[in-house]
Amino acid sequence: MDLGLVVRGHGRHYIVEDSEGRRRVCHPRGKKSDCVVGDQVRWAEVSADEGVIEAVEPRRNLLFRQDEWKTKSFAANLDQLLVLVAVEPVFSESQLARALIAAESAGISARVALNKTDLPGVAAQRERLQPYRDMGLTVMELALRESPEASAEALRPWLQGKRTFVLGPSGTGKSTLINLLIPDAQAQVGDISQALNSGRHTTTTTQWYWMDAARETALIDSPGFQEFGLRQIEPAQLPLLMPDLRRHAGGCRFYNCTHLHEPGCGVRAALEAGEISASRYRIYGEIFEELSSKRW
Numbered sequence: 001m002d003l004g005l006v007v008r009g010h011g012r013h014y015i016v017e018d019s020e021g022r023r024r025v026c027h028p029r030g031k032k033s034d035c036v037v038g039d040q041v042r043w044a045e046v047s048a049d050e051g052v053i054e055a056v057e058p059r060r061n062l063l064f065r066q067d068e069w070k071t072k073s074f075a076a077n078l079d080q081l082l083v084l085v086a087v088e089p090v091f092s093e094s095q096l097a098r099a100l101i102a103a104e105s106a107g108i109s110a111r112v113a114l115n116k117t118d119l120p121g122v123a124a125q126r127e128r129l130q131p132y133r134d135m136g137l138t139v140m141e142l143a144l145r146e147s148p149e150a151s152a153e154a155l156r157p158w159l160q161g162k163r164t165f166v167l168g169p170s171g172t173g174k175s176t177l178i179n180l181l182i183p184d185a186q187a188q189v190g191d192i193s194q195a196l197n198s199g200r201h202t203t204t205t206t207q208w209y210w211m212d213a214a215r216e217t218a219l220i221d222s223p224g225f226q227e228f229g230l231r232q233i234e235p236a237q238l239p240l241l242m243p244d245l246r247r248h249a250g251g252c253r254f255y256n257c258t259h260l261h262e263p264g265c266g267v268r269a270a271l272e273a274g275e276i277s278a279s280r281y282r283i284y285g286e287i288f289e290e291l292s293s294k295r296w
């Protein structure tokens, strides 16, 4: 059986790319072949342009979010995550923090890019990202529409040879990014997908794009989202997935310190000393409470 790559999902249909780069619609056979974009699958031909997915190969990693009711997978087998935010619309820091925690928990390295730095509000948004720089994260600055060449040059070395998932709220410039780096993006979405999608062109589903003919560098684009639940994480794990808190959690008097009210807490000492930002600590408290609340 041929090994294929899932490049797009449409409900219960998937577009699978074979080892020669040909794409076709595949249907999963039974529950065991539930898959997500980025999965390597064993598939068999049914007709000239249709196949059936027999099995999903073990995953190296899986980026997902989980609320009270359901798990929503983004993609599997990723090398890195690009969280794209913009000067406008003003980004939610909570969403940013959650995306980074999900990546950390899945063992996927991440970077942040601030787009639309040509706009006058740039200084304020740069400032909001300072805690992220301070905790060791790379924060790139882009102007994908206003300075496309410089932006592409800044991104390319980091993307080269990697499979990068692009995550960000609606309106930040994800389509602009894809069209800049992937001139044949529309062709890669393909006729089959457009037929399945009944001709809609907006990003309604996760899509895999190759940046090069050799198929070594990939970008995975995903639709924007509202909720970003992290129910997969145990509350006690949470500080270990936030590098700025983790750095100080070893200094707590109690080994099971929640960093919320215990005496002798290294995290709260760091907060008071200005080494952890107030917004990061507030977001920690909010997520901690959410993860500790009863699951129905």
Ligand SMILES: Nc1nc2c(ncn2[C@@H]2O[C@H](COP(=O)(O)OP(=O)(O)OP(=O)(O)O)[C@@H](O)[C@H]2O)c(=O)[nH]1
Residues within 6 Å of the ligand: 115, 116, 117, 118, 119, 142, 143, 144, 145, 146, 147, 168, 169, 170, 171, 172, 173, 174, 175, 176, 177, 202, 203, 223, 224
């Ligand atoms: N000022 C400015 N505007 C930009 C820049 N990059 C993109 N935009 C604009 O921002 C708007 C949204 O960009 P898109 O690329 O459609 O954003 P998106 O993230 O794909 O949005 P959705 O399709 O809603 O998910 C468009 O009007 C772009 O032209 C930039 O560098 N500067």
Ligand SMILES: [Zn+2]
Residues within 6 Å of the ligand: 249, 252, 253, 257, 258, 259, 260, 262, 264, 265, 266, 267, 268
């Ligand atoms: Zn503590």
